[in-house]
Amino acid sequence: xxxxxxxxxxxxxxxxxxxxxxAVKYCLRLLTILPLILAACASPGSGxxxxxxxxxxAALAYAKYPGKKVLMLTIKPAGNYISNQMALVAIxxxxxxxxxxxxxxxxxxxxxxxxxxxxxxxxxxxxxxxERALLDGKGRIQGGRVAFVGSLEYTDSLRQVAAESGVQxxxxx
Numbered sequence: 113x114x115x116x117x118x119x120x121x122x123x124x125x126x127x128x129x130x131x132x133x134x135a136v137k138y139c140l141r142l143l144t145i146l147p148l149i150l151a152a153c154a155s156p157g158s159g160x161x162x163x164x165x166x167x168x169x170a171a172l173a174y175a176k177y178p179g180k181k182v183l184m185l186t187i188k189p190a191g192n193y194i195s196n197q198m199a200l201v202a203i204x205x206x207x208x209x210x211x212x213x214x215x216x217x218x219x220x221x222x223x224x225x226x227x228x229x230x231x232x233x234x235x236x237x238x239x240x241x242x243e244r245a246l247l248d249g250k251g252r253i254q255g256g257r258v259a260f261v262g263s264l265e266y267t268d269s270l271r272q273v274a275a276e277s278g279v280q281x282x283x284x285x
Contacts, residue, residue, distance in 0.1 A: 169231055169261050172284050176259075177227045183218060187211050187232035187241055196234055203240045208248060215245035219256030219279060228258045229284075235262035239270060246273045254278030261285070 166186065173182045190199045203209060218228050232238045242260060246253070259282040260270055267283050274281035 166231070169229060169284060173227065173229050173259060176282070179225075181223070181226040182229060183226055184229045184231065185211065185214060185218075187230065187234070187238045189232065189234040189237055196237055200237055200240050203237075203244050206244075208244065209241060211241045212245040212248065215242060215258070216249040216253060219245070219249060219253035219258065222253075222255045224255065224257075226257070228256070229261060230258060231261035235266065238262055239266035243270060243273050246270075246277045246279060249279075250277045256280070257282075259284055 166184065170182065170184060173184070190196045199209075203212070215228065215230065218226075230238055230242050239260065239262060242258065255278060257280045258274070260266065261284045264283070264285065270281060270283075
């Protein structure tokens with residue numbers, strides 16, 4: 113049964129006239145490629161941590177802390193929404209990541225002349241990593257100073273954990 117049929121794809125533009133079997137074959141190929149196209153479209157771009165945004169945050173930090181050494185830690189998201197959510201759950205469950213280790217090491221130096229600014233594209237992930245570092249660093253990081261750049265919804269929990277850890281925390285938006 114090789115009756116000709118017209119294969120329509122991409123907003124109704126005719127691709128050609130194929131026998132029925134060929135149309136199914138090309139349709140299946142399109143369906144196998146479609147998830148790859150959608151995954152590429154769904155992946156996050158540069159997010160909030162573009163160079164212009166980082167420069168704005170740096171200017172805010174230098175204005176707020178004149179004469180202090182400002183260290184900026186930009187946390188990179190995992191790559192897509194599902195990976196970010198999995199990382200978020202793991203960090204909240206107690207998993208330690210390289211970024212939280214770096215935060216603890218910087219705060220443990222107890223250099224009063226430096227401020228650590230934590231920023232990145234995913235506020236929930238940034239807050240979870242900072243919170244993990246503050247919780248894991250209790251007893252070693254007193255006297256440190258950190259600034260969190262992100263949504264105001266994380267201020268209460270971060271302020272409480274920072275107070276318990278003996279770290280001064282400020283918030284930028």
